[in-house]
Amino acid sequence: MAGFQSLPGFREFFPEDFSRRQHIFRVWRQSARAYGFQEYDAPVLEPLELYKAKSGDEIEAQLFSFTDKGGREVALRPEMTPTVCRLVGEKAGALKRPIKWFSVGEFYRYERAQKGRLRAFNQFNADIFGEAGPEAEIELIALLIQCLAGFGLTKDDFLIRLSDRDLWFFYLEALGLDDTQSRALLGAIDRYEKMGDDAFKGYAEAHGVLAEETKARVLAFLKIKSLPDLEAILRPFESEKLAARLADWRKVLGGLAAMGLQDFVSVDLAVVRGLAYYTGFVFEAFDRKGDLRALAGGGRYNDLIRKLGYADLPAVGFAIGDVTTGLLLEQRGLAPTFVNAPDVYAVIGGEAERAAAFADICALRAAGWRVDYPLKDVAFGKQFKIAAEAGAKLALIYGGDELAKGVVKIRDLSDRSEREVPRDQVVVAVREALGGGVE
RNA sequence: GCGGCCAUAGCUCAGUUGGUUAGAGCACAAGAUUGUGAUUCUUGGGGUCGCGGGUUCGAAUCCCGUUGGCCGCCCCA
Numbered sequence: 001m002a003g004f005q006s007l008p009g010f011r012e013f014f015p016e017d018f019s020r021r022q023h024i025f026r027v028w029r030q031s032a033r034a035y036g037f038q039e040y041d042a043p044v045l046e047p048l049e050l051y052k053a054k055s056g057d058e059i060e061a062q063l064f065s066f067t068d069k070g071g072r073e074v075a076l077r078p079e080m081t082p083t084v085c086r087l088v089g090e091k092a093g094a095l096k097r098p099i100k101w102f103s104v105g106e107f108y109r110y111e112r113a114q115k116g117r118l119r120a121f122n123q124f125n126a127d128i129f130g131e132a133g134p135e136a137e138i139e140l141i142a143l144l145i146q147c148l149a150g151f152g153l154t155k156d157d158f159l160i161r162l163s164d165r166d167l168w169f170f171y172l173e174a175l176g177l178d179d180t181q182s183r184a185l186l187g188a189i190d191r192y193e194k195m196g197d198d199a200f201k202g203y204a205e206a207h208g209v210l211a212e213e214t215k216a217r218v219l220a221f222l223k224i225k226s227l228p229d230l231e232a233i234l235r236p237f238e239s240e241k242l243a244a245r246l247a248d249w250r251k252v253l254g255g256l257a258a259m260g261l262q263d264f265v266s267v268d269l270a271v272v273r274g275l276a277y278y279t280g281f282v283f284e285a286f287d288r289k290g291d292l293r294a295l296a297g298g299g300r301y302n303d304l305i306r307k308l309g310y311a312d313l314p315a316v317g318f319a320i321g322d323v324t325t326g327l328l329l330e331q332r333g334l335a336p337t338f339v340n341a342p343d344v345y346a347v348i349g350g351e352a353e354r355a356a357a358f359a360d361i362c363a364l365r366a367a368g369w370r371v372d373y374p375l376k377d378v379a380f381g382k383q384f385k386i387a388a389e390a391g392a393k394l395a396l397i398y399g400g401d402e403l404a405k406g407v408v409k410i411r412d413l414s415d416r417s418e419r420e421v422p423r424d425q426v427v428v429a430v431r432e433a434l435g436g437g438v439e
Numbered sequence: 440g441c442g443g444c445c446a447u448a449g450c451u452c453a454g455u456u457g458g459u460u461a462g463a464g465c466a467c468a469a470g471a472u473u474g475u476g477a478u479u480c481u482u483g484g485g486g487u488c489g490c491g492g493g494u495u496c497g498a499a500u501c502c503c504g505u506u507g508g509c510c511g512c513c514c515c516a
Contacts, residue, residue, distance in 0.1 A: 005489085005507065055516065061440085062514070079516045111514070112440080277516090293515085319516085350473070377473085384476040399474060413476075 009111075009119025015340070021122070023336045024322050024329070025104050027150040028124040032102040035143045037126055040101050042083045044108075048073040050082045053308060054277065064108045064119075076108035080125040081301070081317060082308065088129050089310025097130035100139070116293040116324040127317030132302065134248040136316045137281050138255035144285060144296055144318055145264045151325075152334045158295060161268035162283045164249070165299070168269065170241040171221060171234070175214050181207050185218070190272040192222065222270050227253050230267060252281065277301045283318070287328050295328065296320035341391030343434055345413075346373035347383040349399040357398040360408065360426045367427055369434070388413055394433055396426065 006012055013021060029039070048065050065075035077083060080103060088099060103125050113119060126143055128136040141160060148158050165186070172182040184203050191199040200210060210218075224230050227249060234242050249267075256265055273282045282299030286292075298318020305313045329335045344364060348357045357373065364371045372390065374383055380399075387395045397409035397418075407420040410429055421429040 008507065051516085059516080062516090081516070107516095109515085113508085115510075117515075273516090297516090347475080379472060380474045381472070381476075384474095386476090388476045395475085397475080401474080411475075416476080418475090 007119070009113040011118065011120065019340050020326065020329075020335050021322060024151075024325055025122070025124075028102075028104060028147050028320070031143060031146040031150050032124070032126060035100070035139065035146065037100040037102040037143070040084070040087065040103050041105060042077075042080075042087060042103070044077055044106065045074050046077050046083060048075045050086070050308075051075055051078065054082045054304065062109050062111055064110050077105075078107055078109045080105065080107070080123065080319065081127075081304070084125065084127055084317075085305045085308050085310070085315070088127075088313065088315075089305050089308060092129075092305075092311040092313055095130075098136065099129040100126075101129070102126040116321075116327055118323055122322040124320045124322075125317060126319075127315060129305075129313050129315045131316075132314040134251040134281070135255070136314075137252045137300070138259075140298065140316050140318060141252070141256060141265065141283060142259055142261060144283075144298070144320070145261050147320055148285060148295065148325075149264075151329055153328070153332065155263040157288060157328070157332060158264070158285055159288050160265045160283050160285050161271045162252070162265055162281065163267075163269045163271035163273075164245060164281050165272065165278050166280045167242070167245045167249075168221075168272070170239060170245060171237075172218075174237045174239050174242065175217055177214070185210070186272050189218065189222065189270065193270050224269055225267055227267060248281075273297060273299060277304050277307075279303055281316070285320070287324075290328070290331060292327055293324050295324050337391070340370075341393070342370040342372040342387075343392065344369055344371045344394045344396055344430060345383070345387035345390060345392035346371065347380065347387065347395050347397045347399075347411075348373060348377075349380070349403075350377055353398040353400060353403055356403055356423070357396075360396065360398075360423070363427055364430060367431075369430060384411075384413075394430065396430075 011017070032039070048060070048063070051059050051063060059078075060075075063075040063078055065073065068074050084101065084103070088095065088101070104122065105125075106120055106122050108120050110119060111117065124147060126140060126147075128140055141162070144160065168186060168189070169179075169182050172185060177185065184207055188199045188203045200215070203210065220233060224233060230249065231246060234246060253262070253265065253267075256262055271282055271284050273284070278299040279302045280300035283297070284294045285296040286294055296318055298316070300314070300316045302314040305311060305315060326335070346357050346361050348354050361371050361373055372392070374386065378386070384395060392413055395411040395413055397411060399409070402409050402420065403423075405420070406423055408423055408426050409418055409420050410433060411418045412433065
């Protein structure tokens with residue numbers, strides 16, 4: 001063994017792993033295109049300042065950052081949001097609205113690897129810019145659902161938990177807390193699910209013990225699981241802000257219900273999301289059965305583009321990671337087995353038949369089919385075994401008997417049926433047998 | 440950054456109180472098998488036991504260090 005190891009938290013993708021990853025990327029891309037999103041990409045290496053500007057100096061500890069040979073402070077991208085904000089910001093005036101963009105790329109974080117968390121990972125990012133209303137949330141959450149349902153996952157497998165940072169701030173304000181207190185309390189609320197009552201200790205040390213009645217109201221808010229419950233709890237407050245948020249909630253949940261997606265989404269105000277730049281709705285996708293990390297997360301960040309020095313442009317976005325998604329698909333038996341299976345495997349009798357087979361193999365490949373054959377003479381029986389193990393759909397049989405008759409035998413490897421076709425109709429016959437065009 | 444557990448073939452593992460040349464199953468390759476796929480049999484390749492040091496006549500085995508993995512904490516954009 002010995003030699004070299006890959007760096008901690010970095011993965012190597014042998015063909016089997018690569019095909020699983022490609023399957024994930026393919027579902028994401030198909031989903032995004034179906035929803036009318038356009039794909040973009042951007043540099044993997046960025047100025048360190050781009051991330052400090054968004055998240056503060058302490059972020060540097062979790063970045064792959066260094067000084068390049070030109071003395072520039074740089075970092076491998078830990079996320080897409082600042083980059084895509086820059087891209088959109090640069091051309092904000094020239095882009096048709098709404099701007100619906102997505103990307104698939106690799107990201108890097110200098111953290112200790114854990115289950116579902118590595119130092120290099122892939123993310124699908126989707127964002128809508130230029131739409132301030134909750135219509136953007138409907139579109140994005142629907143896309144997120146499709147990005148998971150596209151693998152064959154159902155409402156029994158995952159759940160989108162929808163929350164709202166603005167609603168929390170307005171609610172806490174109505175309870176009499178100021179902005180600093182509210183921010184501190186949201187930190188406690190974020191930890192409440194995991195730590196229970198201890199989560200409030202930090203808040204008590206900084207801002208004094210929370211009044212029992214306030215705490216009870218906060219905990220009641222956390223328990224809300226439906227829109228009627230939310231409406232009921234907010235009814236006593238005469239707040240225009242709260243009423244406006246509630247109207248947005250009705251729109252988002254109503255829109256998703258109209259799409260038939262209501263079973264995928266739950267009101268859950270326990271989701272706060274650590275990052276302070278979220279300004280409204282926030283949401284996360286979770287595995288319903290297991291104890292995996294979040295599958296996806298996102299929300300509205302209306303101020304970020306302006307804070308980075310560009311136009312004032314509202315934005316909503318989310319990201320899905322490939323690591324947790326891969327684990328979930330594995331657990332559910334939804335990881336594909338034969339992503340790179342050939343369409344056709346040519347079974348070749350011997351050297352004499354090889355030339356005839358080559359002509360057809362080449363023609364089929366030029367037409368776009370995936371075609372494979374044994375490089376050297378192999379026993380007939382073994383060739384069928386190889387074809388079946390590779391996952392080929394059809395075997396084309398080039399034996400002495402067939403060629404003498406001017407035909408090729410086509411064997412359907414799934415039902416073992418066979419038929420003979422004239423040599424000059426092989427491409428047509430393969431197209432018929434495989435049902436239409438090349439992917 | 441902190442703590443716990445672990446490291447033997449490509450994979451899953453066995454390896455006795457420290458004792459000759461470190462094993463099995465699976466996988467891979469060749470053959471039995473020159474015309475039809477999940478069987479069977481035979482044979483073969485593949486390991487300086489993660490790496491470095493120490494104790495010992497002798498270390499996969501005991502000790503120390505180190506690297507990596509898993510799990511948890513912090514963090515989670």
